[in-house]
Amino acid sequence: MDLLRDLNPQQREAVTTGDGPVLVLAGPGSGKTRVLTQRAAYLIGERGVQPYHVMAVTFTNKAAAEMGDRISELLGRQTHGLTLGTFHATCARILRVEAEYLPVDSNYVIYDQDDQLSVIKQVMKDHNIDDKRYKPRAVHGAISGAKNELFLPEEYPIDSYRDEVVARVYEGYQNMLLTSNAFDFDDLLLWMATLLSDHPRIREKYARRFEHILVDEFQDTNMAQYTLLKLLASHHRNIFVVGDSDQSIYRWRGADYRNVMRFEHDFPEAEVILLEKNYRSKQTILDVAMSVIDRNPHRTPKRLFTDRGSGQKIVVKELYDEREQAGYVVDTIRKQVDTKQAKPADFAVMYRTNAQSRLLEEAFLSANMPYKLVGAQRFYGRREVKDIIAYLRVIWNPEDIVSLARIIGTPPRGIGTKTYAQLRTKAQQLGLSPGELLVKMAPDESPYRDRFSSRAARVLSSFGSLLAGWREIHDQVPPVEVVDQVLEDTDYRTYIEDGTEEGKDRWENVTELRRLASEYHTVGLREFLEDVALVSDQDTLEEGVDAPTLLTLHAAKGLEFPRVFIVGLNEGVLPHRRSFDDPEAMQEERRLFYVGITRTEDRLYLTHALNRYTYGYMEPTEPSRYYRDIPRDLRMEEGGNVYQKTSRRSSRIFKPWDEDDAPEVERKKTEREYDPGEKVKHPKWGKGIILNSKIQDEDEVLDIYFDSVGMKKVIASLANLEAQN
DNA sequence: GCATCGGATTTTTTT
DNA sequence: AATCCGATGC
Numbered sequence: 001m002d003l004l005r006d007l008n009p010q011q012r013e014a015v016t017t018g019d020g021p022v023l024v025l026a027g028p029g030s031g032k033t034r035v036l037t038q039r040a041a042y043l044i045g046e047r048g049v050q051p052y053h054v055m056a057v058t059f060t061n062k063a064a065a066e067m068g069d070r071i072s073e074l075l076g077r078q079t080h081g082l083t084l085g086t087f088h089a090t091c092a093r094i095l096r097v098e099a100e101y102l103p104v105d106s107n108y109v110i111y112d113q114d115d116q117l118s119v120i121k122q123v124m125k126d127h128n129i130d131d132k133r134y135k136p137r138a139v140h141g142a143i144s145g146a147k148n149e150l151f152l153p154e155e156y157p158i159d160s161y162r163d164e165v166v167a168r169v170y171e172g173y174q175n176m177l178l179t180s181n182a183f184d185f186d187d188l189l190l191w192m193a194t195l196l197s198d199h200p201r202i203r204e205k206y207a208r209r210f211e212h213i214l215v216d217e218f219q220d221t222n223m224a225q226y227t228l229l230k231l232l233a234s235h236h237r238n239i240f241v242v243g244d245s246d247q248s249i250y251r252w253r254g255a256d257y258r259n260v261m262r263f264e265h266d267f268p269e270a271e272v273i274l275l276e277k278n279y280r281s282k283q284t285i286l287d288v289a290m291s292v293i294d295r296n297p298h299r300t301p302k303r304l305f306t307d308r309g310s311g312q313k314i315v316v317k318e319l320y321d322e323r324e325q326a327g328y329v330v331d332t333i334r335k336q337v338d339t340k341q342a343k344p345a346d347f348a349v350m351y352r353t354n355a356q357s358r359l360l361e362e363a364f365l366s367a368n369m370p371y372k373l374v375g376a377q378r379f380y381g382r383r384e385v386k387d388i389i390a391y392l393r394v395i396w397n398p399e400d401i402v403s404l405a406r407i408i409g410t411p412p413r414g415i416g417t418k419t420y421a422q423l424r425t426k427a428q429q430l431g432l433s434p435g436e437l438l439v440k441m442a443p444d445e446s447p448y449r450d451r452f453s454s455r456a457a458r459v460l461s462s463f464g465s466l467l468a469g470w471r472e473i474h475d476q477v478p479p480v481e482v483v484d485q486v487l488e489d490t491d492y493r494t495y496i497e498d499g500t501e502e503g504k505d506r507w508e509n510v511t512e513l514r515r516l517a518s519e520y521h522t523v524g525l526r527e528f529l530e531d532v533a534l535v536s537d538q539d540t541l542e543e544g545v546d547a548p549t550l551l552t553l554h555a556a557k558g559l560e561f562p563r564v565f566i567v568g569l570n571e572g573v574l575p576h577r578r579s580f581d582d583p584e585a586m587q588e589e590r591r592l593f594y595v596g597i598t599r600t601e602d603r604l605y606l607t608h609a610l611n612r613y614t615y616g617y618m619e620p621t622e623p624s625r626y627y628r629d630i631p632r633d634l635r636m637e638e639g640g641n642v643y644q645k646t647s648r649r650s651s652r653i654f655k656p657w658d659e660d661d662a663p664e665v666e667r668k669k670t671e672r673e674y675d676p677g678e679k680v681k682h683p684k685w686g687k688g689i690i691l692n693s694k695i696q697d698e699d700e701v702l703d704i705y706f707d708s709v710g711m712k713k714v715i716a717s718l719a720n721l722e723a724q725n
Numbered sequence: 726g727c728a729t730c731g732g733a734t735t736t737t738t739t740t
Numbered sequence: 741a742a743t744c745c746g747a748t749g750c
Binding site for chain 2: 059060086087088089112113185186188189249250252253352353354355376377409412414415416417418419533534535536537552553554555573576577578579588592614615
Binding site for chain 1: 741742
């Protein structure tokens with residue numbers, strides 16, 4: 001059958017296995033997304049399952065879209081009714097349908113990080129909580145963590161005075177969200193799980209509907225996600241999850257790779273399938289990756305192997321500072337492009353923190369080389385973009401207090417904190433939201449105007465009229481026309497374009513948002529607002545542009561590139577200093593590095609700087625501890641270290657390739673005849689690749705992966721192996 | 726109400 | 741370095 005062509009035995013097993021829970025443990029580059037896609041296509045095409053009865057969860061919207069396309073392609077037809085998307089998007093959709101069981105209306109808005117933080121700040125102000133003593137971000141983190149663990153405000157565990165404060169803010173926070181008719185990201189998961197566990201009829205409805213559930217990146221699910229999956233799978237128990245604990249990098253967001261173990265516990269009948277063979281990287285890359293990840297405790301050792309050949313050694317490069325590091329990256333890319341060794345799009349540059357992108361961007365810019373920057377926050381976080389979206393949100397849902405607070409004085413229209421406070425007070429007295437009251441103040445003869453001073457009444461009602469006007473058209477015309485009307489009525493361009501370069505830039509962002517809105521002419525404001533709220537960083541990656549990609553290590557998950565730079569391999573950056581005092585976090589730093597390495601197909605460059613700017617001051621920095629774990633024979637220092645301005649201090653700094661600090665990795669001195677990575681032919685089992693070789697009882701014992709039968713242990717002297725080129 | 730200035734504070738990663 | 745916050749002056 002065509003669907004199963006080009007699959008190895010393990011992949012085929014995963015795709016075609018029968019009903020019941022399945023756990024696919026898949027190393028990097030082992031084709032797990034492919035397995036997931038083919039599985040979905042197989043269920044629909046071969047097993048006759050209706051698309052309506054299948055749910056597939058991916059990590060990004062882009063991955064979902066690609067998966068959808070691929071399934072259609074495999075089946076040769078469209079798959080209407082298939083539920084396919086990220087956890088958040090899928091929940092958001094279902095929650096709108098089931099809104100009658102929820103504390104919000106079906107036109108609720110979704111608050112992003114910024115919105116959430118401003119709610120926290122407001123609530124803390126209302127409760128007279130000192131925001132120096134209790135950092136809003138930290139409080140928010142605690143609340144978000146609680147939500148991911150499915151704790152409601154009244155269930156928040158209290159062990160200290162600090163917990164009491166958090167619990168109080170949590171309660172106020174949740175109230176403010178609900179009176180704003182808003183959910184935050186965590187609510188989407190929390191309420192979905194709550195809905196399913198509190199309403200047996202709804203649980204049955206969806207549990208019966210989703211005969212098959214498929215989940216990608218399972219190692220990065222949190223408790224809320226795990227719980228709702230379990231509830232959704234409670235009827236058919238056909239849950240197919242794919243993951244790799246070594247690639248779990250979202251612990252700080254509540255993700256818990258131990259869900260893999262929970263799964264085995266909760267679904268003891270689960271079939272476990274291992275995908276080990278790597279189709280992406282050269283063996284050297286995999287060896288480097290293993291040398292790094294093997295240092296993490298409490299993990300099941302995994303062997304990464306490929307038949308793509310050993311490949312070149314990785315390059316390690318030391319630079320004077322981050323500016324020269326960026327210059328090195330750009331020079332190296334240009335050299336290879338000029339000599340036609342590679343094309344621009346073959347390259348990716350990865351870093352730990354977003355701030356590191358700036359110098360890289362500048363270097364690309366001054367070299368006149370285009371680049372692609374991955375990061376939704378970069379665009380949607382812009383003030384001007386947020387302003388316009390806030391307008392749309394208030395138009396869509398006048399109860400949205402956060403967005404109203406943002407736009408009521410932007411651009412300035414005579415409504416400041418005082419007037420806005422009056423509006424809020426009066427609205428509360430009337431049992432209305434401030435937004436609703438504004439709309440009611442619009443008519444000339446509106447009785448609500450009398451409740452304010454003449455000045456306040458004038459400015460408020462004039463803004464109310466604008467709002468009422470937009471409200472009237474918002475469900476009659478395509479989103480882009482609403483945007484245009486807002487821009488016109490507020491004279492937003494004059495406000496933003498102040499003649500400076502920056503102003504021009506900002507207006508361009510507004511124009512870009514307008515363009516994005518224009519793509520929603522067949523659907524409505526709801527879809528636009530929802531997509532805007534739930535875009536992931538990876539969704540902003542443009543395909544088809546021949547330029548290098550700049551992205552964080554987190555954003556790199558699931559992607560692959562022929563040539564990869566990982567920059568900033570410095571102590572404090574990678575691993576990040578914020579993780580130093582938490583062993584679990586340190587393990588995650590290592591996994592993050594591992595994820596970066598394993599994105600590489602052919603060539604890997606690791607760079608670090610001797611000096612770094614922190615808070616505006618230049619400081620010497622040590623190379624990352626991870627260098628010590630990479631065997632020396634897998635790497636080379638690129639010749640001619642041009643940058644020798646080493647200061648007295650930095651010259652004493654540990655150099656990753658110094659003999660004294662040579663890796664402590666055990667390199668067994670043996671008389672082995674075969675090495676891992678070599679290809680051989682066995683008289684009975686045919687072609688295979690050597691994964692491991694060790695001397696045991698004076699004989700060489702080989703672990704070989706055969707195309708025909710998979711893993712076998714073989715005694716070299718007895719097996720009659722034939723070497724293959 | 727709003728613009729501007731100075732000082733403090735900051736950086737992890739993102740749906 | 742860049743952003744955020746509050747105080748100040750108009």
